[in-house]
Amino acid sequence: MNKGLKNCKKDFPLLSRQVNHQPLVYLDNAATTQKPQAVIQRIVDFYQQSNANVHRSVNTLSLQATEQYEQARSKVQHWIKAAKPQEIIFTRGATEAVNFIASTYGADHIQAQDEIVVTVAEHHSNLVPWQQLAKACGAQLKYIKVDAQGHLDLQDAAQKITARTKIVACTQVSNVLGTIFPLKQIAALAHQQGAIVIGDGSQAVPVMAVNVQDLDVDFYVFSGHKMLGPSGIGVLYGKEALLQALTPYQYGGEMINEVDWEDSTFSELPSRLEAGTPNIEGAIGLGAAIDYLDQLSIRAVTQYEQKLMQYLLPQLQALDDVQLLGSEDWTQRTGIVSLNLGNIHPHDVATVLDFQGIEVRAGHHCAQPLMRFFNVTATVRASFYIYNTKEDIDRFVAALKMAKEFFEQ
Ligand SMILES: Cc1ncc(COP(=O)(O)O)c(C=O)c1O
Structure with a gap:
């Protein structure tokens, strides 16, 4: 409505x-948006009425907290049109989500002589992790240019993305220029060469309808605080098969199935990639921010x-x-x-x-x-x-x- x-x-x-x-x-x-009373009140309500840890206990409070946390995940799923809730992994923000992929998928797939392609307009959060990964693996980092008015140069993209490219990281909206980049075309170019694409939606999700399935991005990241939500909560979207295949980013509570003396087995998505107590009130606050934006359309x-x-x-x-x-x-x-x-x-x-x-x-x-x-x-x-x-x-x-x-x- x-x-x-x-x-x-x-x-x-x-x-x-x-x-x-x-x-x-x-x-x-x-940099960050202000928060509507509806988001502030939702967080206060959680602390005053349902505060408990999630996914741990059969006590009533814990079940309520878990339900609200998982509802927030579903809201994010619908907001970016992901196929399934388990494709939504909560992180501290976009920065952590990019580092997550660089240190899991990146570390497992990038070898010497491979190429990682970014644009000249990336925020440091979607650049430095790739730069450091390239350095560590002996891979090459390549930059797609923009024109004088800041439009992404698709011809340059087609030349820079080659059969050696394994990862393309591209923002959907530049945080400096405000220019909207053709992420869908970039994803198509990357896929033609067998590379995966990480879209940075930090400046897009707050202001435009996003459909990750239509964009056909493999991973997509954004932060809650730039879209009326609280700080310290962000999202890593990934196609289910890719997330299933990831080495866990962190180990600990919440993400295990069975722990024995020598080894452990891990739980299903999304818990497998959310070790430790998550930012429960942050996720619930982000859900309230989505409700608020949804009301506006x-x-x-x-x-x-x-x-x-x-x-x-x-x-x-x-x-x-x-x-x-x-x-x-x-x-x-x-x-x-x-x-x-x-x-x-x-x-x-x-x-x-x-x-x-x-x-x-x-x-x-x-x-x-x-x-x-x-x-x-x-x-x-x-x-x-x-x-x-x-x-x-x-x-x-x-x-x-x-x-x-x-x-x-
Ligand atoms: C395009 C873009 N990507 C990534 C980030 C990093 O977001 P965060 O600091 O919330 O992790 C920002 C923040 O300004 C941004 O504008």
Whole structure:
């Protein structure tokens, strides 16, 4: 059911606070999103009414906690259209999920002379684990380029992905450019060469409908905190047969079948890949975040972000001496904008904005190779989400103009 995005800001208690004596405009959503009262309350309810460990006991509380934890898994399954709940493995976040695959599938399959292919736009979390794996195995790491507007170069991808490629790791949306990458085509190119594909959905799942079966990705990762959920919970999706064949990432409680003096047998998916007590309240909170987004409808979220970009981009393009990274076509991007104002350092711009209660991020955004590719050291990044409004955009643009006048006088 579509509850409507209008006025959803009031559902987020933190957004009513002031920063530096100004009403807050929160534009750092690509780093993390704020939480609606429904998510906060769901976690409080769990602690107040059902707190217990999962999968361990026949006591009532434990059974209730287990039921709620497994319901959260089903919600994630349906949200990304996975075929089965056991294809959803809870992790601490996207970073842990990538490291999980690099140190299990990667370590078992990559040999000297093999190739791992990534894009120049990967977040460090979907790059450094592959870089380190390649170094450890004597494999080669190759980068797919983007064009001047940040669109992924599919011709370059077709050349870089070869019969030697074993793993292709590609984000679905760049956390710096907001550009949407053709993950489905990348998966097809990889499969033609017998490689597997890891999709990074950290910036996609919060803002667009994702269907992992249609994308035909082998693994897919994302974090709960970027989609209204709590920190410390994330998702590793994997095709069942691939997950079945993985060496366990960690050993311990919850994941065993039988432990003897010399050896152990392991349980079925998904428990086999979730050793130890999981982040139960995190998963349940993520489930509540999915319910909240579902009420709004993910299509409405995508359209709303596009409307904001349609309003914002021409205003930014009209500014003097602005370097705007990413696609000029608002249909090819989500609500993330990276820019530089003349020679003013991004940290200075962000500080002036902060004085006015506007929270943006300045820096390399954990994508240093992409900064090098565009020959910049840092950018100002403003990232918008469901509770941001045209008024927020007006204040952001006015504050940018003020920063320019202040530093250039
Ligand atoms: C595209 C992308 N991938 C991976 C990550 C890492 O997410 P986390 O720090 O939640 O593990 C981020 C976080 O900014 C991201 O934007």
